[in-house]
Amino acid sequence: MRGIRHIGYRSNVEAIAELVDNSIQAYAQRVDLVSGFADAGQATRPVQLAIIDDGHGMGPGMLRLAMMWGGTHRENDRSGLGRFGYGLPCATVSMGRCFTIYSKVRGGKVHAVCLDLDLLDAGVYLAEGARLSIPPARPAALPAFVSEAIARMHPNGWRSGTVVVIDKLDRLHWATASGLRRNLIRQFGIAYHKLLAATAIHIDGEPVQPIDPLFLSPDCALSSLDEDRAQPLEPVTLKIGLEGGATGELVLRYAWLPPTFGAADKSRDAIGLNANARFPILKQYHGIVFSRNGRVVDVQSRTPWTTFINNDRYIRVEVEFSASLDEAFGVTTSKQQVSVSQEVWEQLQAAGLPKAIEHLRSKVRAAKAERQRAIGTGAAPIAAGTDRGDGHPDQPAPSRPTARGARESQSSAADARLGGVDPGTALDALLSRIDRRRSAGNGAIANEYDRLMRGWANQLSRISGTKPATT
Numbered sequence: 001m002r003g004i005r006h007i008g009y010r011s012n013v014e015a016i017a018e019l020v021d022n023s024i025q026a027y028a029q030r031v032d033l034v035s036g037f038a039d040a041g042q043a044t045r046p047v048q049l050a051i052i053d054d055g056h057g058m059g060p061g062m063l064r065l066a067m068m069w070g071g072t073h074r075e076n077d078r079s080g081l082g083r084f085g086y087g088l089p090c091a092t093v094s095m096g097r098c099f100t101i102y103s104k105v106r107g108g109k110v111h112a113v114c115l116d117l118d119l120l121d122a123g124v125y126l127a128e129g130a131r132l133s134i135p136p137a138r139p140a141a142l143p144a145f146v147s148e149a150i151a152r153m154h155p156n157g158w159r160s161g162t163v164v165v166i167d168k169l170d171r172l173h174w175a176t177a178s179g180l181r182r183n184l185i186r187q188f189g190i191a192y193h194k195l196l197a198a199t200a201i202h203i204d205g206e207p208v209q210p211i212d213p214l215f216l217s218p219d220c221a222l223s224s225l226d227e228d229r230a231q232p233l234e235p236v237t238l239k240i241g242l243e244g245g246a247t248g249e250l251v252l253r254y255a256w257l258p259p260t261f262g263a264a265d266k267s268r269d270a271i272g273l274n275a276n277a278r279f280p281i282l283k284q285y286h287g288i289v290f291s292r293n294g295r296v297v298d299v300q301s302r303t304p305w306t307t308f309i310n311n312d313r314y315i316r317v318e319v320e321f322s323a324s325l326d327e328a329f330g331v332t333t334s335k336q337q338v339s340v341s342q343e344v345w346e347q348l349q350a351a352g353l354p355k356a357i358e359h360l361r362s363k364v365r366a367a368k369a370e371r372q373r374a375i376g377t378g379a380a381p382i383a384a385g386t387d388r389g390d391g392h393p394d395q396p397a398p399s400r401p402t403a404r405g406a407r408e409s410q411s412s413a414a415d416a417r418l419g420g421v422d423p424g425t426a427l428d429a430l431l432s433r434i435d436r437r438r439s440a441g442n443g444a445i446a447n448e449y450d451r452l453m454r455g456w457a458n459q460l461s462r463i464s465g466t467k468p469a470t471t
């Protein structure tokens with residue numbers, strides 16, 4: 001059991017997603033994650049987490065089975081999100097040493113089962129003959145913080161549903177409830193963007209807003225954040241049959257983004273404080289987004305024929321696949337990654353994925369060139385560096401008019417250091433390095449780099465005589 005605790009969710013977010021998956025499959029209309037605090041709510045670090053839904057609930061017999069590894073009523077089902085019978089127990093023990101499942105079916109009473117790993121360790125669950133036995137479900141009262149939350153969230157009554165409470169939280173990756181909340185809201189916004197219309201998710205009262213990683217869906221807030229819009233290519237739907245006999249459906253969605261899509265001030269690059277709310281998503285979901293039965297499970301930047309470079313953040317690709325193809329996509333029990341088989345890559349190739357990626361790249365290149373031309377013909381000199389925040393260009397940037405004559409006098413010394421590389425390309429490489437350092441660094445390092453970039457932006461503004469956009 002101690003080993004299972006470390007079986008490896010990427011973070012608490014993926015573990016909590018297992019519980020949300022279960023609620024969605026129980027036809028919940030609303031799922032809440034609620035933090036419980038010690039010290040009458042004075043502390044910032046939660047001591048308990050509860051995932052509360054208003055789905056169909058479970059009877060006492062099913063409740064006990066749900067707690068067990070392998071206990072499921074949908075073994076190998078391919079129509080929904082769950083199929084293994086491992087999600088609930090694995091996810092809960094990955095965060096804490098004790099979990100309790102409370103559930104109520106329509107017209108029934110709340111029953112609960114609890115598994116405490118400390119008691120397990122102490123031999124409390126050993127029944128006769130030294131066999132391990134999970135205690136049966138018993139009628140139970142909900143903990144106070146849960147019943148208070150239910151009263152707030154379901155003022156017309158909570159007729160049925162399930163609550164999973166995790167205690168003894170010794171493996172929380174975020175030190176505060178607000179850190180966990182921020183991450184859950186962003187990542188669930190993407191993971192469940194196609195499913196949120198049927199099941200609303202709230203994290204400590206705050207609703208999760210859908211975020212389409214392709215920024216195409218008009219219902220998703222960030223798609224219409226400003227005047228820049230994602231440009232779609234025609235989606236492709238195909239039925240595939242694989243050698244082992246599996247068949248299923250794939251949907252390929254495509255979009256490309258204007259070069260200013262991640263920038264707040266459109267005359268400047270998406271660097272530092274000028275990066276808008278879309279930019280972290282461009283960065284984090286960079287590559288092919290894989291979605292399984294409507295839920296985003298992974299993003300991969302390498303394919304057998306091409307690797308996504310930084311500039312490819314502006315091309316967006318999603319492969320939606322049905323769970324009947326799980327084996328070919330290498331989906332494992334934790335459903336947080338794919339490992340695409342050669343056969344599927346070949347099918348994707350045959351369906352035109354490499355061509356579509358090249359087409360999107362050419363659209364992005366053309367849009368960048370167009371922007372450079374527009375800037376070159378008289379826009380703010382600071383933006384003459386073009387879209388630099390995003391790293392290596394596909395090809396060396398064309399030389400541009402210098403902002404001030406002073407730069408010319410410095411250029412010979414700089415040229416020697418650049419070893420003949422175009423200064424624009426060299427600057428791109430440097431910015432890309434700084435950006436990587438910043439993303440990889442802890443809070444203090446990230447702040448330090450933010451300060452550096454802000455100072456640099458101000459300095460450039462002073463030189464060019466434009467108003468600094470980073471305030």
Ligand SMILES: Nc1ncnc2c1ncn2[C@@H]1O[C@H](COP(=O)(O)OP(=O)(O)OP(=O)(O)O)[C@@H](O)[C@H]1O
Pocket residue numbers: 018022023026053055056057058062065066067071072073074075081082083084085086087088089161162333
């Ligand atoms: N919120 C819930 N509401 C109703 N039933 C639930 C809920 N959560 C779990 N269950 C029941 O408990 C069983 C076990 O859940 P668990 O997540 O461990 O496995 P699964 O969802 O069947 O498969 P997977 O391991 O792929 O998630 C489910 O099959 C379902 O019957």
Ligand SMILES: [Mg+2]
Pocket residue numbers: 018021022081082083085086087088
């Ligand atoms: Mg499950």
